[in-house]
Amino acid sequence: MPYPPPLHNLRDSATSPRRLGGAGGAGWVVQRHHHPTRRRRLSNGICLESLDLEKSPALGAIRGVSEARPERPGEAADAEPTRAAGRRFHIWTYGCQMNVHDSEKLANLLLHAGWEACEAADQADLLLVNTCSIREKAEHRLYSDLGALRGWKGAREGRVLGVGGCVAQQEGDALLRRFAHLDFAFGTHNLRLVPRLADAARAGERAARVEESRSLERFDLPERHPAFPGAGRGSAFVTVMEGCDLFCAFCIVPRTRGREISRPAAGILAEVAALAARGVREVVLLGQTVNAYGRHDLRRGGETAAGVVPFAELLARLAGVPGIERIRYTSPHPAFFDDALVSAHGALPALCPHVHLPAQSGSDRVLARMRRRYAADDLRRLAGALRAARADLVLTTDLIVGFPGETEEDFEATLALVRDVGFVDSYSFKYSPRPGTAAAAFPDRVAPDVAQARLERLQALQRELTLAAHRSRVGTRTEVLLEGPSPKGRGQLQGRDPYHRRVHVAAADLAVPAALAVGRLVPVEIVEATPHALLGRPLLTQSPGAAAR
Structure with missing residues (x-):
């Protein structure tokens, strides 16, 4: 699920966990946090528990792991992998589809390092918690879970606990100081070090590796291990770029995911071709601002050296890969839709007729304060252009209510935008202040009860639009x-x-x-x-x- 799912409940989006099934034998368990708890056991191996968005398809990276210099704990050269007792792992994932894909990468790395997946934390010798800090509630949930995992760690000698993702990137070794039973922390740029960090932890070393890297080595990952499940589901995530240079006032992502960096197009094409050869029919291109792919190199005339192409051209090349019948991308930024990308939606049959267009607000005043780089009418014009390129295209969005200083007039402008564009679905939540962001220092906070009432009104409108859109599909x-x-x-x-x-x-x-x-x-x-x-x-x-x- 490349795009945020509907939120038809009247609560904020982080609620109770849920397990989702996938393909028979795929072995991934996904746990979401916006619907009531339901559980189902899958039949195989790896168990991913995700507290947010969607399914986790499969990883199919293309090159071997480069050796790291053995300079710090967790960087010693890998021994020949063996599958021995005491090397079973389990992963919990909080957050977005990028985190889900990162957990897939971690699972694949551990399989190549001789670890074996297990279906529940109580069976595991190594438990990884891949974290999200996009909202305060997710971060607090992590701290609560880490406290509870003290009992898990002490229940069996030799167990190892690691924390990664955006909270680890944000907090670093402060997590080790706060939780004495935590063995290691790793940031979003350091996935490749996890097998070594785990082995070092088994030898009694504790470490935090949260350095930001501009190296393309982060994309240099092994092909899918034979024990890695998921190809049978027909869909796979493919990272094309990471990071964000926009620094919106509410968003912590540039601080936890780093600056923009794009993969060479040749590597992306090779990965997608390998996935297609394994039966994947749909690829979902991932990036924090995915349609900003390659923009800095293209602007500077360095695209040849960097190996990048315009995003629309990348889509066209991927559409030509034999066996690929669907292409999606998420999450784009409205400011980076150029004419070529809009036209691609009419020219490429494989490009799905759905665009997730994160609006955040319908008020020009709020959008300017958010540093979003567009006005509400820009979104209306972009929606019209996309539908002109392909008449059946549908739009979904992200929306924040209760942003500091938001008035009733501002909120009504958001409702008007939702009606005018006719979003088929939206992922909506109350503003959550994040450390180090500009908006966290804004003094004019919206009262919690006002923000909650606005969220309920927005979601009520969205339910009406979603149901109407769904009913229009009956008989098609x-x-x-x-x-x-x-x-x-x-x-x-x-x-x-x-x-x-x-x-x-x-x-x-x-x-x-x-x-x-x-x-x-x-x-x-x-x-x-x-x-x-x-x-x-x-x-x-x-x-x-x-x-x-």
């Missing part, structure tokens, strides 16, 4: 990439259509066994709409092989 035909069993059970499978709508189908109606249908594109007719999803009836054909490819 679409193609669904099946991901796995539906969390609702009842013999259903779930997947996403090209518009990124979740669609449930009855497994009994498929022309092929459910286990074979997962990861395939299945034609369906939409027969029912709910505020959260669509229900589809598979379109059976005389040839079972033609019903799902």
